[in-house]
Amino acid sequence: MSLRGAAHIVGIHEYPDRKIEGKTLAQLHAEVARAALDDAGLTKADVDAYFTDSVAPGLGPMSMIDYLGLDVRHAESTDTGGASYLMHVSHAAQAIRAGKCDVALITFAGMPRSGQGTPLPTMSSTPESSFELPYRVTVPAQYALAARRHMHEFGTTPEQLAWIKVAASHHAQHNPHAMLREVVTVADVVNSRMVADPLHLLDCCVVSDGAGAIIVARPEIARSLKRPGVRLRGAGEAVKTLKGGRVDLTTTAAARSGPIAFAEAGVTPADIKYASIYDSFTITVLLQLEDLGFCAKGRGGAFVADGNLISGIGKLPFNTDGGGLCNNHPNNRGGATKIFEAVRQLRGEAHPAVQVANCDLALVQATGAMLTTRHSSATLVLEAV
Protein backbone atom coordinates (compact mmCIF):
# COMPACT_ATOMS: atom_id res chain seq x y z
CA MET A 1 0.00 0.00 0.00
CA SER A 2 1.69 3.17 -1.16
CA LEU A 3 0.89 6.39 0.69
CA ARG A 4 1.58 8.50 -2.39
CA GLY A 5 -1.38 10.84 -2.68
CA ALA A 6 -3.26 8.95 0.05
CA ALA A 7 -4.09 12.04 2.08
CA HIS A 8 -3.75 15.81 2.30
CA ILE A 9 -2.83 18.06 5.20
CA VAL A 10 -5.81 20.41 5.13
CA GLY A 11 -5.47 22.33 8.37
CA ILE A 12 -2.80 23.36 10.85
CA HIS A 13 -2.58 25.51 13.94
CA GLU A 14 0.45 26.44 16.01
CA TYR A 15 -0.22 27.98 19.40
CA PRO A 16 1.58 31.34 19.36
CA ASP A 17 2.90 31.55 22.95
CA ARG A 18 6.24 30.09 24.03
CA LYS A 19 5.41 30.27 27.75
CA ILE A 20 1.85 29.35 28.58
CA GLU A 21 0.21 30.19 31.90
CA GLY A 22 -3.27 29.85 33.31
CA LYS A 23 -4.38 27.05 31.02
CA THR A 24 -4.62 23.28 31.33
CA LEU A 25 -3.05 20.84 28.88
CA ALA A 26 -6.47 19.51 27.93
CA GLN A 27 -7.71 23.03 27.24
CA LEU A 28 -4.76 23.65 24.93
CA HIS A 29 -5.57 20.47 22.98
CA ALA A 30 -9.12 21.75 22.50
CA GLU A 31 -8.10 25.29 21.51
CA VAL A 32 -5.63 24.14 18.84
CA ALA A 33 -8.06 21.50 17.57
CA ARG A 34 -10.73 24.16 17.08
CA ALA A 35 -8.28 26.51 15.34
CA ALA A 36 -6.92 23.83 12.98
CA LEU A 37 -10.47 22.77 12.05
CA ASP A 38 -11.28 26.44 11.34
CA ASP A 39 -8.12 26.66 9.20
CA ALA A 40 -9.27 23.61 7.21
CA GLY A 41 -12.87 24.74 6.90
CA LEU A 42 -14.10 21.62 8.68
CA THR A 43 -16.02 21.01 11.91
CA LYS A 44 -15.60 18.63 14.82
CA ALA A 45 -18.41 16.50 13.40
CA ASP A 46 -16.22 15.77 10.35
CA VAL A 47 -13.48 14.16 12.49
CA ASP A 48 -13.57 10.37 12.63
CA ALA A 49 -9.96 9.67 13.69
CA TYR A 50 -7.81 11.04 16.51
CA PHE A 51 -4.07 10.92 17.16
CA THR A 52 -2.04 12.23 20.09
CA ASP A 53 1.15 11.45 22.03
CA SER A 54 1.79 10.06 25.52
CA VAL A 55 2.08 13.55 27.01
CA ALA A 56 -1.66 14.07 26.56
CA PRO A 57 -3.53 13.60 29.85
CA GLY A 58 -4.96 10.12 30.42
CA LEU A 59 -4.47 6.62 29.09
CA GLY A 60 -3.38 6.82 25.45
CA PRO A 61 -5.86 8.95 23.51
CA MET A 62 -8.85 8.07 25.71
CA SER A 63 -9.18 11.08 28.00
CA MET A 64 -8.66 13.55 25.18
CA ILE A 65 -11.25 11.85 22.96
CA ASP A 66 -13.68 12.20 25.87
CA TYR A 67 -12.67 15.80 26.71
CA LEU A 68 -12.87 16.90 23.07
CA GLY A 69 -16.23 15.19 22.61
CA LEU A 70 -15.01 13.23 19.61
CA ASP A 71 -16.82 10.30 18.03
CA VAL A 72 -14.06 8.38 16.24
CA ARG A 73 -13.62 5.04 14.49
CA HIS A 74 -9.82 5.18 14.56
CA ALA A 75 -7.56 6.22 17.46
CA GLU A 76 -3.84 6.04 18.03
CA SER A 77 -1.21 7.29 20.48
CA THR A 78 2.07 6.34 18.82
CA ASP A 79 4.85 8.00 20.78
CA THR A 80 8.39 8.11 19.41
CA GLY A 81 9.29 11.49 20.89
CA GLY A 82 9.66 14.43 18.54
CA ALA A 83 9.04 12.34 15.42
CA SER A 84 5.61 11.23 16.71
CA TYR A 85 3.60 13.82 14.77
CA LEU A 86 5.13 12.90 11.40
CA MET A 87 4.22 9.30 12.14
CA HIS A 88 0.71 10.44 13.08
CA VAL A 89 0.40 12.06 9.65
CA SER A 90 1.61 8.96 7.79
CA HIS A 91 -0.45 6.61 9.97
CA ALA A 92 -3.51 8.77 9.35
CA ALA A 93 -2.80 8.49 5.62
CA GLN A 94 -2.52 4.71 6.00
CA ALA A 95 -5.87 4.55 7.79
CA ILE A 96 -7.50 6.80 5.19
CA ARG A 97 -6.17 4.75 2.30
CA ALA A 98 -7.32 1.57 4.05
CA GLY A 99 -10.81 3.03 4.35
CA LYS A 100 -10.72 3.21 8.15
CA CYS A 101 -11.35 6.95 8.43
CA ASP A 102 -11.81 10.16 6.41
CA VAL A 103 -10.65 13.08 8.58
CA ALA A 104 -7.94 12.71 11.22
CA LEU A 105 -7.28 15.21 14.01
CA ILE A 106 -3.77 15.26 15.52
CA THR A 107 -3.18 17.36 18.65
CA PHE A 108 -0.36 17.85 21.12
CA ALA A 109 0.40 20.17 24.02
CA GLY A 110 3.12 20.50 26.62
CA MET A 111 4.28 23.00 29.19
CA PRO A 112 7.76 21.90 30.31
CA ARG A 113 8.46 25.43 31.55
CA SER A 114 5.87 24.88 34.26
CA GLY A 115 6.61 21.21 34.87
CA GLN A 116 3.86 19.80 32.63
CA GLY A 117 6.00 18.05 30.05
CA THR A 118 7.25 14.61 29.11
CA PRO A 119 7.83 12.50 32.25
CA LEU A 120 11.48 11.55 32.82
CA PRO A 121 12.54 7.89 33.08
CA THR A 122 13.36 6.52 36.52
CA MET A 123 15.98 3.96 37.52
CA SER A 124 13.46 1.12 37.32
CA SER A 125 11.12 2.36 34.59
CA THR A 126 12.99 0.89 31.63
CA PRO A 127 15.28 -2.15 31.22
CA GLU A 128 18.25 0.07 30.29
CA SER A 129 17.82 2.82 32.89
CA SER A 130 20.27 1.43 35.46
CA PHE A 131 22.96 1.15 32.77
CA GLU A 132 22.58 4.78 31.67
CA LEU A 133 21.04 7.07 34.29
CA PRO A 134 23.78 6.63 36.96
CA TYR A 135 26.27 8.08 34.44
CA ARG A 136 24.35 11.39 34.23
CA VAL A 137 23.92 11.29 30.48
CA THR A 138 22.28 14.68 29.99
CA VAL A 139 20.28 15.40 26.87
CA PRO A 140 23.05 17.59 25.39
CA ALA A 141 25.56 14.81 26.25
CA GLN A 142 23.55 12.37 24.11
CA TYR A 143 24.14 14.62 21.11
CA ALA A 144 27.67 15.65 22.07
CA LEU A 145 28.78 12.01 21.93
CA ALA A 146 27.65 11.86 18.29
CA ALA A 147 29.16 15.24 17.48
CA ARG A 148 32.51 14.23 18.97
CA ARG A 149 32.60 11.00 16.97
CA HIS A 150 31.65 12.82 13.74
CA MET A 151 34.45 15.31 14.30
CA HIS A 152 36.86 12.43 14.92
CA GLU A 153 35.92 10.47 11.81
CA PHE A 154 35.30 13.29 9.34
CA GLY A 155 37.06 16.39 10.64
CA THR A 156 33.83 18.29 11.17
CA THR A 157 34.45 21.53 13.09
CA PRO A 158 32.51 23.48 15.74
CA GLU A 159 32.46 26.41 13.30
CA GLN A 160 30.70 24.31 10.67
CA LEU A 161 28.08 23.22 13.23
CA ALA A 162 27.68 26.87 14.22
CA TRP A 163 26.56 27.75 10.68
CA ILE A 164 23.36 25.76 11.32
CA LYS A 165 22.46 28.06 14.22
CA VAL A 166 23.47 31.10 12.19
CA ALA A 167 21.08 30.07 9.39
CA ALA A 168 18.23 29.46 11.84
CA SER A 169 18.78 32.88 13.40
CA HIS A 170 18.64 34.58 10.00
CA HIS A 171 15.16 33.10 9.61
CA ALA A 172 14.01 33.72 13.19
CA GLN A 173 14.56 37.48 12.91
CA HIS A 174 11.40 37.60 10.76
CA ASN A 175 9.25 35.54 13.16
CA PRO A 176 7.59 37.73 15.81
CA HIS A 177 6.83 34.63 17.93
CA ALA A 178 10.42 33.32 17.94
CA MET A 179 12.16 33.10 21.32
CA LEU A 180 15.57 34.08 19.87
CA ARG A 181 15.20 36.72 17.14
CA GLU A 182 18.70 38.13 17.20
CA VAL A 183 20.91 37.19 14.24
CA VAL A 184 24.02 35.42 15.55
CA THR A 185 27.45 34.78 14.03
CA VAL A 186 29.67 31.71 14.00
CA ALA A 187 31.82 33.43 16.64
CA ASP A 188 28.76 33.98 18.87
CA VAL A 189 28.04 30.25 18.78
CA VAL A 190 31.54 28.91 19.41
CA ASN A 191 32.15 31.51 22.13
CA SER A 192 28.96 30.66 24.02
CA ARG A 193 29.45 28.53 27.12
CA MET A 194 30.04 24.80 26.74
CA VAL A 195 27.12 22.59 27.81
CA ALA A 196 28.54 19.23 26.72
CA ASP A 197 31.84 19.42 24.92
CA PRO A 198 31.91 19.97 21.90
CA LEU A 199 28.38 21.44 21.99
CA HIS A 200 27.92 25.03 23.15
CA LEU A 201 24.82 26.70 24.54
CA LEU A 202 23.98 28.11 21.11
CA ASP A 203 24.26 24.64 19.52
CA CYS A 204 21.13 23.77 21.53
CA CYS A 205 17.47 24.40 20.77
CA VAL A 206 15.29 26.49 23.04
CA VAL A 207 12.99 25.05 25.70
CA SER A 208 9.43 26.19 25.18
CA ASP A 209 5.83 25.45 26.00
CA GLY A 210 3.58 24.87 23.04
CA ALA A 211 0.64 23.19 21.43
CA GLY A 212 -0.60 22.51 17.95
CA ALA A 213 -2.93 20.57 15.73
CA ILE A 214 -2.92 19.07 12.25
CA ILE A 215 -5.91 17.92 10.17
CA VAL A 216 -5.30 15.13 7.64
CA ALA A 217 -8.10 14.32 5.19
CA ARG A 218 -9.07 12.04 2.33
CA PRO A 219 -8.17 13.63 -1.05
CA GLU A 220 -11.82 13.85 -2.15
CA ILE A 221 -12.63 15.87 0.97
CA ALA A 222 -9.47 17.99 0.61
CA ARG A 223 -10.46 19.00 -2.91
CA SER A 224 -13.77 20.41 -1.61
CA LEU A 225 -11.96 22.80 0.75
CA LYS A 226 -10.80 26.34 0.02
CA ARG A 227 -7.24 26.37 1.44
CA PRO A 228 -4.20 25.66 -0.80
CA GLY A 229 -3.65 21.92 -1.01
CA VAL A 230 -0.75 20.04 0.58
CA ARG A 231 -0.57 16.40 -0.46
CA LEU A 232 1.43 13.59 1.13
CA ARG A 233 3.71 12.13 -1.49
CA GLY A 234 5.90 9.76 0.53
CA ALA A 235 6.63 8.71 4.10
CA GLY A 236 9.25 6.62 5.87
CA GLU A 237 9.96 5.54 9.44
CA ALA A 238 12.78 3.85 11.31
CA VAL A 239 14.17 3.37 14.81
CA LYS A 240 17.82 3.09 15.73
CA THR A 241 19.19 1.86 19.07
CA LEU A 242 22.45 0.90 20.76
CA LYS A 243 21.92 -2.50 19.10
CA GLY A 244 23.20 -4.63 21.95
CA GLY A 245 26.44 -2.65 21.98
CA ARG A 246 27.15 -2.49 18.24
CA VAL A 247 27.30 1.27 18.42
CA ASP A 248 27.65 3.59 15.43
CA LEU A 249 26.96 7.24 16.19
CA THR A 250 27.70 8.80 12.81
CA THR A 251 24.46 7.63 11.16
CA THR A 252 20.87 8.23 12.28
CA ALA A 253 17.69 6.31 11.56
CA ALA A 254 17.06 8.92 8.83
CA ALA A 255 19.40 6.85 6.66
CA ARG A 256 16.59 4.31 6.60
CA SER A 257 13.42 6.44 6.78
CA GLY A 258 14.67 8.89 4.14
CA PRO A 259 15.18 6.45 1.27
CA ILE A 260 11.79 4.84 2.03
CA ALA A 261 10.08 8.22 1.76
CA PHE A 262 11.99 9.34 -1.35
CA ALA A 263 11.28 6.04 -3.10
CA GLU A 264 7.58 6.25 -2.32
CA ALA A 265 7.49 9.86 -3.52
CA GLY A 266 9.49 9.09 -6.65
CA VAL A 267 11.76 12.09 -6.06
CA THR A 268 15.35 12.72 -4.98
CA PRO A 269 16.93 15.19 -2.55
CA ALA A 270 17.83 17.40 -5.54
CA ASP A 271 14.09 17.93 -6.20
CA ILE A 272 13.38 19.32 -2.70
CA LYS A 273 12.78 23.11 -2.63
CA TYR A 274 12.46 23.49 1.14
CA ALA A 275 13.41 21.23 4.05
CA SER A 276 12.17 21.22 7.63
CA ILE A 277 14.89 19.36 9.53
CA TYR A 278 14.52 18.54 13.22
CA ASP A 279 17.02 20.65 15.09
CA SER A 280 17.25 19.70 18.74
CA PHE A 281 20.95 20.48 18.36
CA THR A 282 23.09 21.63 15.43
CA ILE A 283 24.63 18.16 15.08
CA THR A 284 21.13 16.65 14.70
CA VAL A 285 20.61 18.69 11.53
CA LEU A 286 24.00 17.84 10.07
CA LEU A 287 23.59 14.09 10.57
CA GLN A 288 20.09 14.03 9.08
CA LEU A 289 21.14 16.05 6.02
CA GLU A 290 23.86 13.50 5.31
CA ASP A 291 21.59 10.53 5.98
CA LEU A 292 18.87 11.89 3.69
CA GLY A 293 21.40 12.21 0.88
CA PHE A 294 21.58 16.00 0.57
CA CYS A 295 25.35 15.45 0.73
CA ALA A 296 27.68 12.49 1.18
CA LYS A 297 28.31 11.00 4.64
CA GLY A 298 30.99 13.06 6.33
CA ARG A 299 30.47 16.09 4.07
CA GLY A 300 27.73 17.69 6.19
CA GLY A 301 30.09 20.25 7.67
CA ALA A 302 31.05 21.64 4.29
CA PHE A 303 27.40 21.45 3.13
CA VAL A 304 25.97 23.61 5.93
CA ALA A 305 28.79 26.18 5.97
CA ASP A 306 28.67 29.65 4.45
CA GLY A 307 24.92 30.10 4.68
CA ASN A 308 23.87 27.17 2.49
CA LEU A 309 20.76 26.66 4.65
CA ILE A 310 19.63 30.33 4.55
CA SER A 311 16.56 31.11 2.45
CA GLY A 312 17.43 33.32 -0.49
CA ILE A 313 21.17 32.68 -0.07
CA GLY A 314 21.83 28.94 0.11
CA LYS A 315 20.90 25.94 -1.97
CA LEU A 316 18.71 24.30 0.69
CA PRO A 317 16.53 26.69 2.72
CA PHE A 318 15.71 25.01 6.04
CA ASN A 319 13.54 25.78 9.08
CA THR A 320 12.42 29.19 7.83
CA ASP A 321 10.41 29.82 11.03
CA GLY A 322 13.67 29.78 13.01
CA GLY A 323 13.25 26.11 13.95
CA GLY A 324 13.85 24.64 17.35
CA LEU A 325 17.22 26.37 17.47
CA CYS A 326 15.65 29.84 17.61
CA ASN A 327 11.86 29.78 17.40
CA ASN A 328 10.28 27.10 19.59
CA HIS A 329 10.56 23.47 20.60
CA PRO A 330 7.18 22.72 22.14
CA ASN A 331 7.48 20.28 25.01
CA ASN A 332 11.01 19.29 23.91
CA ARG A 333 9.40 17.73 20.82
CA GLY A 334 10.00 19.59 17.61
CA GLY A 335 8.39 17.37 14.97
CA ALA A 336 5.03 19.08 14.60
CA THR A 337 6.53 22.54 14.15
CA LYS A 338 8.52 21.12 11.22
CA ILE A 339 5.24 20.11 9.57
CA PHE A 340 3.72 23.55 10.22
CA GLU A 341 6.47 25.47 8.45
CA ALA A 342 6.59 23.05 5.50
CA VAL A 343 2.83 23.50 5.06
CA ARG A 344 3.24 27.30 5.18
CA GLN A 345 5.98 27.12 2.55
CA LEU A 346 3.88 24.90 0.25
CA ARG A 347 0.86 27.19 0.71
CA GLY A 348 3.03 30.23 -0.02
CA GLU A 349 2.20 31.55 3.46
CA ALA A 350 5.66 31.68 5.02
CA HIS A 351 7.00 35.13 5.96
CA PRO A 352 7.76 36.97 2.68
CA ALA A 353 11.40 37.40 3.73
CA VAL A 354 11.88 33.63 3.90
CA GLN A 355 9.25 32.29 1.48
CA VAL A 356 10.89 29.99 -1.06
CA ALA A 357 9.90 30.89 -4.65
CA ASN A 358 7.76 28.27 -6.43
CA CYS A 359 7.89 25.97 -3.43
CA ASP A 360 6.09 22.91 -4.77
CA LEU A 361 8.00 20.10 -3.02
CA ALA A 362 9.05 20.05 0.63
CA LEU A 363 10.67 17.58 2.96
CA VAL A 364 9.84 17.17 6.65
CA GLN A 365 12.37 15.24 8.72
CA ALA A 366 12.32 14.53 12.44
CA THR A 367 14.17 12.37 14.89
CA GLY A 368 12.70 11.61 18.29
CA ALA A 369 13.87 10.51 21.73
CA MET A 370 17.66 10.45 22.29
CA LEU A 371 20.20 10.38 19.48
CA THR A 372 22.88 8.17 21.06
CA THR A 373 20.83 5.61 22.93
CA ARG A 374 17.48 5.17 21.15
CA HIS A 375 15.93 7.39 18.54
CA SER A 376 13.18 7.31 15.99
CA SER A 377 13.14 8.94 12.59
CA ALA A 378 10.27 9.92 10.36
CA THR A 379 10.44 11.48 6.92
CA LEU A 380 7.60 13.04 4.94
CA VAL A 381 7.66 14.33 1.38
CA LEU A 382 4.87 16.86 0.82
CA GLU A 383 3.79 18.58 -2.38
CA ALA A 384 1.67 21.57 -3.24
CA VAL A 385 -1.40 20.77 -5.34
Added chain:
Amino acid sequence: MDVDFKPAAPARNPETAPFWDAARDGRLLIKRCNACGEAFFYPRALCPFCLSATSWLEASGEGTIYSYTAVPTRDGAYIVALVTLAEGPTMMTNILAPDPQAVAIGQAVRVRFIPTTGDDALPVFVPA
Protein backbone atom coordinates in the same frame (compact mmCIF):
# COMPACT_ATOMS: atom_id res chain seq x y z
CA MET B 1 34.76 13.25 38.17
CA ASP B 2 33.41 16.29 39.92
CA VAL B 3 34.20 16.51 43.60
CA ASP B 4 32.27 14.32 46.07
CA PHE B 5 29.78 13.04 43.52
CA LYS B 6 28.16 9.70 44.21
CA PRO B 7 26.18 8.20 41.34
CA ALA B 8 22.59 7.15 41.95
CA ALA B 9 22.08 3.52 42.92
CA PRO B 10 20.89 1.23 40.12
CA ALA B 11 17.57 -0.57 40.39
CA ARG B 12 18.06 -4.32 40.70
CA ASN B 13 15.81 -6.83 38.99
CA PRO B 14 15.92 -10.62 38.39
CA GLU B 15 17.56 -10.15 34.98
CA THR B 16 20.46 -8.04 36.17
CA ALA B 17 21.08 -9.01 39.83
CA PRO B 18 24.18 -11.12 38.95
CA PHE B 19 25.70 -8.09 37.17
CA TRP B 20 25.35 -5.93 40.27
CA ASP B 21 26.47 -8.74 42.63
CA ALA B 22 29.66 -9.10 40.56
CA ALA B 23 30.15 -5.33 40.49
CA ARG B 24 30.24 -5.34 44.30
CA ASP B 25 33.12 -7.85 43.99
CA GLY B 26 34.91 -5.69 41.43
CA ARG B 27 34.08 -7.88 38.43
CA LEU B 28 32.47 -6.73 35.17
CA LEU B 29 29.97 -9.21 33.76
CA ILE B 30 28.48 -9.09 30.30
CA LYS B 31 26.12 -11.45 28.51
CA ARG B 32 26.84 -13.85 25.65
CA CYS B 33 24.32 -15.72 23.53
CA ASN B 34 24.32 -19.51 23.91
CA ALA B 35 23.21 -19.92 20.28
CA CYS B 36 24.85 -17.24 18.13
CA GLY B 37 27.81 -16.66 20.45
CA GLU B 38 27.54 -12.87 20.29
CA ALA B 39 28.45 -10.84 23.36
CA PHE B 40 26.18 -7.86 24.09
CA PHE B 41 25.44 -5.01 26.47
CA TYR B 42 23.36 -4.05 28.46
CA PRO B 43 22.61 -7.48 29.99
CA ARG B 44 19.23 -9.06 29.34
CA ALA B 45 17.77 -12.55 29.58
CA LEU B 46 17.43 -13.24 25.86
CA CYS B 47 19.89 -12.36 23.10
CA PRO B 48 18.96 -9.10 21.27
CA PHE B 49 20.38 -10.58 18.05
CA CYS B 50 18.49 -13.91 17.96
CA LEU B 51 16.30 -14.08 21.12
CA SER B 52 18.07 -17.24 22.33
CA ALA B 53 19.12 -18.04 25.90
CA THR B 54 22.27 -16.36 27.24
CA SER B 55 25.03 -16.86 29.79
CA TRP B 56 27.13 -14.52 31.90
CA LEU B 57 30.71 -13.88 30.84
CA GLU B 58 33.34 -12.11 32.94
CA ALA B 59 34.82 -9.30 30.86
CA SER B 60 38.50 -8.43 31.01
CA GLY B 61 37.63 -4.89 32.03
CA GLU B 62 39.74 -3.48 29.23
CA GLY B 63 38.42 -1.29 26.48
CA THR B 64 38.88 1.77 24.29
CA ILE B 65 36.97 5.04 24.18
CA TYR B 66 34.53 5.17 21.21
CA SER B 67 33.30 8.69 22.02
CA TYR B 68 33.11 10.99 25.04
CA THR B 69 31.88 14.36 26.22
CA ALA B 70 32.93 16.52 29.16
CA VAL B 71 29.88 17.95 30.93
CA PRO B 72 30.72 21.03 32.99
CA THR B 73 29.54 21.27 36.60
CA ARG B 74 29.90 23.96 39.24
CA ASP B 75 33.11 22.40 40.53
CA GLY B 76 34.66 20.94 37.39
CA ALA B 77 33.38 18.49 34.82
CA TYR B 78 32.51 14.84 34.48
CA ILE B 79 33.03 12.70 31.41
CA VAL B 80 30.30 10.62 29.82
CA ALA B 81 31.71 8.08 27.40
CA LEU B 82 30.98 5.07 25.28
CA VAL B 83 33.66 2.45 25.82
CA THR B 84 34.12 -0.50 23.47
CA LEU B 85 35.05 -3.52 25.57
CA ALA B 86 37.78 -5.92 24.47
CA GLU B 87 35.00 -8.52 24.14
CA GLY B 88 33.20 -6.40 21.51
CA PRO B 89 30.15 -4.59 22.91
CA THR B 90 30.19 -0.86 23.57
CA MET B 91 28.77 0.42 26.88
CA MET B 92 27.78 3.76 28.37
CA THR B 93 29.99 4.82 31.27
CA ASN B 94 31.95 7.61 32.93
CA ILE B 95 35.69 8.16 32.59
CA LEU B 96 37.56 9.15 35.74
CA ALA B 97 40.49 11.16 34.51
CA PRO B 98 42.70 13.56 36.43
CA ASP B 99 42.88 15.74 33.33
CA PRO B 100 39.68 15.77 31.22
CA GLN B 101 41.61 17.52 28.44
CA ALA B 102 43.80 14.43 28.05
CA VAL B 103 40.86 12.11 27.28
CA ALA B 104 40.70 11.02 23.62
CA ILE B 105 38.79 8.74 21.28
CA GLY B 106 40.72 5.47 20.89
CA GLN B 107 42.34 5.81 24.31
CA ALA B 108 42.84 2.54 26.22
CA VAL B 109 40.87 2.40 29.48
CA ARG B 110 40.33 -0.08 32.30
CA VAL B 111 37.26 -0.69 34.47
CA ARG B 112 37.02 0.46 38.06
CA PHE B 113 34.11 0.27 40.48
CA ILE B 114 32.88 3.21 42.50
CA PRO B 115 30.30 3.40 45.32
CA THR B 116 26.77 4.57 44.58
CA THR B 117 24.23 6.17 46.90
CA GLY B 118 23.02 2.64 47.70
CA ASP B 119 24.80 -0.65 48.41
CA ASP B 120 25.74 -1.29 44.79
CA ALA B 121 28.94 -0.36 42.95
CA LEU B 122 29.01 1.16 39.47
CA PRO B 123 31.51 0.29 36.72
CA VAL B 124 33.40 3.32 35.40
CA PHE B 125 36.70 3.50 33.51
CA VAL B 126 40.10 5.06 34.06
CA PRO B 127 43.00 5.54 31.63
CA ALA B 128 44.83 2.22 31.30
